[in-house]
Amino acid sequence: MPSNLNEFLKDFRMIIEEELSQNLQKLTIPKQLKDSMLYSVEAGGKRLRPILLLASYKAYDENYQKALSSSIALEMVHTYSLIHDDLPAMDDDNYRRGKLTNHKAFDEATAILAGDALLTYSFELIGKDTLLTNDEKVEMITNLSASSGPSGMVAGQFLDMDAENRTITLEELEQIHMLKTGKLLEFAIYAGAYLAGATKQQLENLKEYSFYLGLIFQVQDDILDITGDEEKLGKPVGSDEGNEKGTYPKLLGLDGAINKKKEYVNKAVAALEKADAHNSHLMALTEHFSNRDH
């Protein structure tokens, strides 16, 4: 197992953030539109998705340059989804990561357009990447759009809203998380390994890994909403309690949720072993995200 996960996270977060900013800074577009896109893209966050993409690449090949633009595009898609999700008509949030949300820092129309712009630009970015073959570009774009569109993330957002005012089953809850969060995580893992030349069998096993990773991520989110530190989280704890939103602790109790998470971690690790990726950063990342405190 690579010895220093924290160094890997720090280095790659920096690489990703530089690439993100550079790619947007160089655009010749209306100033306030650019400012608004940059505002949300530079608002921090764990950079989980691009880091997973690069870690997945590095599990099969060291020279990760080839995967950079896809990882940046993925983070742009994630950022657009946060901007639209925070809008008054959606979750109506004023703060994210301790900063004003995009429509509060700018205005609602600008936030809608900044989200649209980030989503659209992500495909242009991959389409113009000089390090990828056209076959690789099509594979990236087709999978990214499928993961984030009406059969993927957008469906998850829709079902999540739809479920807010009623009680849902654990099965429905998992379906929502699989679509809303899991699909992009799955893309991250798939895209990195695909670009690095992983075999079909390895990609198949990684799909199973992604499935459990998505569930781990969500259970921990729900647990942190009860046991977390407001300052570290950048949002009030107990915010899920006020509404009827289904969460793992609500459905299984806190201990039940923690046990469920352990079960998922074991299954994720088994899948990583089958994919010959257990000596990569993905292994340490799984534990890391399972125990994260924000």
Add this chain to the structure above:
Amino acid sequence: MPSNLNEFLKDFRMIIEEELSQNLQKLTIPKQLKDSMLYSVEAGGKRLRPILLLASYKAYDENYQKALSSSIALEMVHTYSLIHDDLPAMDDDNYRRGKLTNHKAFDEATAILAGDALLTYSFELIGKDTLLTNDEKVEMITNLSASSGPSGMVAGQFLDMDAENRTITLEELEQIHMLKTGKLLEFAIYAGAYLAGATKQQLENLKEYSFYLGLIFQVQDDILDITGDEEKLGKPVGSDEGNEKGTYPKLLGLDGAINKKKEYVNKAVAALEKADAHNSHLMALTEHFSNRDH
């Protein structure tokens, strides 16, 4: 010149509308999300963009099947832009083409997500088209995203909003139209001819044609806002008058605007001749859209 433009328009509108509906109907996605996407996609309209794409294809090759999915994708991008443009935070319109706007027929959150879904799905659709090579897919996707993103249509939307409460010059007005409407028209013309195998020189001349076509379209829009028939337009005439929005008749007078349009038509026709496309439906379409009454 092909004799029967009306028959071409009728036939191809039907083909396009069937393809649009079929492509969305077959998706396995949340019912209300699908209903909302279909609602706007099936709300009618001239289908100008996909028709231009197919007419441009047919100027160089008869067998237009290859261009169908790109034309459908283009209409989806256009439809998403209308849905978001109508939102309360943007133009705040209750009606479009005589029907309730998406957020009025459904709700605001659903309308935001239906727009996001149509935009994202358009790239998936091209990515999965079995009639295109990967080289062709990359060319389509890269150009469609560049035309509709922050350097294209989204920039136009942004500048249009930004200009609403101040007086702008003719130059600024043309810049806004070029981005907001012209970029997608340019894509339509380029994409069709490219897929049909037009030469670089022909594509270059078509670019000039698209530029004037975009301007013609906008001048006529402005003229119809003064001289049009409310019932045919499906919106009140004089709606531009109440705000400070710059229009050709405001800047040049009604006669000046009509003369400007004639000048643009002559330039468009000259460019079509240079592109060897003057015997195609594009020729008749140019006159048709220049004299349209809705």
